[in-house]
Amino acid sequence: MASFSLPKINDNPDGGWGPSPVNFPENFKFKDIPYAPYSKADKLGRFADWNDISGDNRQNTGAFTSNARQGGRGRREGAAAFGSGAPSAFAFQVEDESSFSLVDNKASVPRRGGGFSRGRGAARGGASYASRGGARGRGGFNTGRGGGQRGGRKGWRDWEKNNRTxxxxxxxxxxxxxLEEIEFHRLAKLRxxxxxxxxxxxxxxxxxYNKTYDRITTKTERPLQPVDRIKYNTTTSDDPVIQQLAAKDTATVYATDVILSVLMCAPRSVYPWDIVVVREGDKLFFDKRDGGPFDTVTVNENASDPPQDAVAPNPNNPNEKLPEVPSINSVTSLSLxxxxxxxxxxxxxxxETPPPPPIDLDKPNPFYGPDETEPLASCGYRYRVFDLGITEDEDxxxxxxxxxxxYLPGQGNPAEGHGLxxxxxxxxxxxxxxxxxxxxxxxxxxxxxxxxxxxxxxKNNSCKLAKWTVQSVLAGAEQMKxxxxxxxxxxxxxxxxxxxxASMRPADFAAQLNVSLANGWGIVRTVTDMCMKMPEGKYVLVKDPNKPVIRLYAVPFSAFTVEEDEEEGAGSDVDDADA
Known part of the structure; x- marks a missing residue:
């Protein structure tokens, strides 16, 4: 019987058809002929595709275009094309793209319904749909029927919104x-x-607390009465109790719940704010400025279109008369x-008149002086210490x-923290x-x-509600009204x-608002470490007014003090006299 010898087979170890791109035998007759590798699962679709001449397809115009590379069924979705990383020997290089133009001789079909055309109909349709979409949105959310999807304008006076600073x-x-700059997306990852x-x-x-207010409805509304009472909002360094505790080395960092809540809810804030940081020895004091943003309450800070103070003129038409924001609805008036x-x-x-009687805590109000005659508001101050150490060795x-x-009557002794x-x-x-x-x-x-x-x-007051919730948790309150x-x-x-x-428990409301106390404490610890790296002195932590960023500045000790303001005032008086 005649013998049969198997010829030598040059197998491709990479799994593709054709010879391996390396280690060709010396007598291989196709050695110098270019070859484009492709997968065994690929199906040949077109020899050339003139529909897309942009990007990578333009470089491979002359190569065999496989169905799999065009998103076909020859390969599982998301898998890389075989040989896609190899340089193509068939690449067609366009030396001068300006000399090439694609002529389309098809008749254009007119669009209707405010598609992507840019005529008068698109501007009208976009504006009308935007207004109707906002009116029909549930819970304050725009339904999205407006200009962005129909090709018209996204809303009325969008140019003004983009230019507001x-x-x-x-x-x-x-x-x-x-000294330092931290973006909010980095703060949101701390724990x-x-x-x-x-x-x-x-x-x-x-x-x-007067429980009859829990039974008020829109049909039994009750007028809000102005009540003349004294309530103090003293900053950290001016607190006599904190001064005594600092002298005893009770803690490393000192702050108030109002300041701390702003720091813990910083990633939600939109409006600008600033915190004065003073380092004395190995102690940090977080303070607020008198007349700063901590003394007022914001309104609709997180709304998609928050209240504004003034209407900016149209840069394209400076003579256009625009309706001004009513003074009572400006952001400053609403805050007050x-x-x-x-x-x-x-x-x-x-x-205020028993029953039930008022409850005196351990000590009287530390800010009420002997010369004060006006009645004090109901308020209790609880000084509490939180351990921010990560390890047992950290102090x-x-x-x-x-x-x-x-306090809530019948919930226990308020002096022991019950029913607050x-x-x-x-x-x-x-x-x-x-x-x-x-x-x-x-x-x-x-x-x-x-x-x-x-x-x-x-949605509209996410930051404000989060700060209120954090303050309630820090104080150990059992309820929020x-x-x-x-x-x-x-x-x-x-x-x-x-x-x-409405009544709610702070921990439950924090879960509804998606407020993470662990994230807030991570922010406080990060800012503390950042400030403790600095030498003794005064600093200010500033939230950028238009960007989600906070920055730490080193300032002179005389900054934000009454003496500095008086000196500036005296200097201006001297200048006026000289003038």
């Missing part, structure tokens, strides 16, 4: 040295688990109005002054005014669709009515 909460002096705090001392007097409502709702919703403790506004509550108020100004954030009319929806109202407030206060007339910001009051 906010001023910094503090004037940045050119002599200040910027630190902190144990239950240690209670040091408690000061002040607490009145009982919300602060007034918060204070008076807290004063009004407690029982980094934070002493914070927390506040509670009232904080009282806050949300305010409605005009649901049809700019900056309302798509909020529903409270008088129509608060009783029947409270969930929609709450969802809208959680949030009143819904509206204007008696949308055009009058001096008369208000209470429409309802």
């Amino acid at each position: 906010r001023e910094s909460s503090v004037a940045i002096d050119p002599s200040w040295q910027m 630190l688990e902190v144990d239950e705090p240690e209670d040091l001392e408690s000061y002040g007097r607490l009145f009982a 109005e919300a602060t007034y409502i918060n204070q008076n709702f807290g004063f009004q919703s407690v029982v 980094i403790k934070l002493c914070v002054r927390t506040e509670v506004d009232a 509550t904080t009282i806050r108020a949300l305010n409605e100004f005009d649901p049809r005014a700019p900056g309302a954030g798509g909020a529903p009319d409270w008088r129509l929806k608060l009783d029947s669709q409270r969930g929609a109202v709450v969802a809208t407030e959680m 949030i009143g819904y206060v509206s204007r008696a007339n949308p055009r009058d910001n001096t008369r208000h009515v209470i429409l309802s009051t």
